Amino acid sequence: MLLGDRVSTRAGWQDYEILSTDLVPVGKIPDEMTSVDAMGKFGLNSLTGYFGMLEVGQPKENDVVVVSGAAGATGSVAAQIARIKGCRVIGIAGGDQKCRWLTEECQLDAAVNYKNATVEEELRQLCPDGINVYYDNVGGDILQAAIENMAVKGRIVLCGQISSYNDDKPPEGPRNMMRLIYGSITMQGFLTRNYTDNFPSAISNLKTWHEQGKVLFKEDVREGFENLPLIYRALFDGSNDGVLLVQINSD
Numbered sequence: 271m272l273l274g275d276r277v278s279t280r281a282g283w284q285d286y287e288i289l290s291t292d293l294v295p296v297g298k299i300p301d302e303m304t305s306v307d308a309m310g311k312f313g314l315n316s317l318t319g320y321f322g323m324l325e326v327g328q329p330k331e332n333d334v335v336v337v338s339g340a341a342g343a344t345g346s347v348a349a350q351i352a353r354i355k356g357c358r359v360i361g362i363a364g365g366d367q368k369c370r371w372l373t374e375e376c377q378l379d380a381a382v383n384y385k386n387a388t389v390e391e392e393l394r395q396l397c398p399d400g401i402n403v404y405y406d407n408v409g410g411d412i413l414q415a416a417i418e419n420m421a422v423k424g425r426i427v428l429c430g431q432i433s434s435y436n437d438d439k440p441p442e443g444p445r446n447m448m449r450l451i452y453g454s455i456t457m458q459g460f461l462t463r464n465y466t467d468n469f470p471s472a473i474s475n476l477k478t479w480h481e482q483g484k485v486l487f488k489e490d491v492r493e494g495f496e497n498l499p500l501i502y503r504a505l506f507d508g509s510n511d512g513v514l515l516v517q518i519n520s521d
């Protein structure tokens with residue numbers, strides 16, 4: 271890497287930072303890639319959806335796949351990759367507009383607006399033979415609703431638990447673990463940084479799918495370093511529309 275190179279990494283909200291590349295991945299952003307694409311379409315959230323779905327979820331053709339947080343940065347990529355793999359895909363999101371985007375533009379098979387539906391019942395109707403892969407971004411009641419609807423040998427991908435990040439105490443665990451025992455169901459967490467060696471091939475696949483119109487991305491770019499704390503809240507009230515980025519200068 272050379273002085274002046276743009277890099278993608280995990281750092282604080284500050285002007286300068288010395289990073290140990292042994293501890294955090296620091297990747298040079300290719301010169302031809304815009305900063306927004308590097309953080310958005312081909313950034314950490316997209317890669318999370320990619321590895322979480324493909325490596326942990328391992329979707330097979332005709333599987334029934336359910337994704338929560340499906341209209342968000344990570345979930346929308348996970349859901350569309352499952353669709354590319356020939357699965358029947360159902361997204362769960364907060365709001366009719368987000369659900370319409372999922373079915374009409376991302377071509378998912380169905381979407382559930384968790385804000386005005388009983389998710390467990392909706393999933394029972396939509397997945398009469400059970401869910402083969404459940405990709406969870408939110409935890410809490412929605413995870414519980416999926417557990418109640420898993421198919422035998424189903425796989426639950428634990429990506430995030432955003433419904434409890436602001437709680438004062440650790441969330442209550444999911445109930446009814448006997449369903450996992452009797453259903454031979456696996457539940458596995460993961461971190462995207464476990465897959466850094468495979469980032470280049472994942473970015474290349476995402477680029478190809480994007481160019482072929484098979485994966486849509488949404489970027490919600492806002493402005494101002496001083497606005498970071500307020501903007502960050504959008505992730506928790508759902509007012510972000512895609513991957514939430516903050517531009518701090520005009521480069």
Ligand SMILES: NC(=O)c1ccc[n+]([C@@H]2O[C@H](COP(=O)([O-])OP(=O)(O)OC[C@H]3O[C@@H](n4cnc5c(N)ncnc54)[C@H](OP(=O)(O)O)[C@@H]3O)[C@@H](O)[C@H]2O)c1
Pocket residue numbers: 314315318339340341342343344345362363364365368407408428429430431432433434460461462463504505506507508509510512513514
């Ligand atoms: N494992 C990893 O390595 C890894 C890496 C990156 C991110 N993640 C996780 O991936 C998840 C998604 O993150 P993201 O950055 O891509 O954000 P995002 O999905 O673009 O935005 C967050 C979304 O979460 C939903 N949400 C917020 N509170 C909720 C609640 N109480 N119940 C249900 N949904 C709620 C909102 O969508 P609605 O409008 O649909 O409610 C909001 O738009 C997070 O849990 C994050 O921690 C994991």
